[in-house]
Amino acid sequence: MTTGTLTDLQLAVMKALWEVGDGTVSDVLSAMAKDGRALAPTTVATLLQRLSKQGWVEHRRHGRQLVYRALVSQKEAARGVLHRVVSSFFGGRVSALTAQLLESEELSPEELEEMRRLLEEKGA
Template sequence: MARRKSKILTEVEAEIMQILWKKGQASVQEICNELASKQAYTTVATMLRVLESKKYVSHVVDGRTYIYSPLREKEKEQNNVLKYITQRFFEGSVKSLLVHLVQGDNLSKEQLQELRDIINSKEEEK
């Protein structure tokens, strides 16, 4: 049975996309040099072909080098991932997701204040 395509990026795909979003465009070698996970050149080239087939990136040829560029905006992909997580793990409730994040031990006092400020400014818009 064929593996089902993920609705969100895999860990390595996301790492590659982060590099492309930051740089705007890059060759396979440039991406290899930036990857924290230190993947082989052939692995990165394969991942880029997969990302191209999924319509996340496109390439142009410069001599013998493929130069890849992102086709999707980072913010839209962040929203897609959040929607996926919210649906899959929080029964579609954004409130439950936010409560989980705020009640965790991961936020400093400063970060909590920033969130309060964001919520207050959002309320003022309405």
């Protein structure tokens, strides 16, 4: 079970770990560098240790290095964030979130069609 919400830096580390799968600090650094994020190895190691304590990742020793693995999938993490947003800002109403998205975002015709299709699949 995870505790707390992810900070922006923790989320960047998690995204890198989701990309590489099981990985060392060096692997996470390389994945983050592809996205234009340059952090010190000690910073990434500290973030991974905190994520481990919070239940987001686990680690095992492989020789002298620690290999980290995400315990929470990207989909599960996104679901948790969305749940908090819907609860905190929209009174628990997904329809209010949807209305806000439709009002404030420029949606392409393809995105609108995808939303219609998803609603039809849900039986709406």
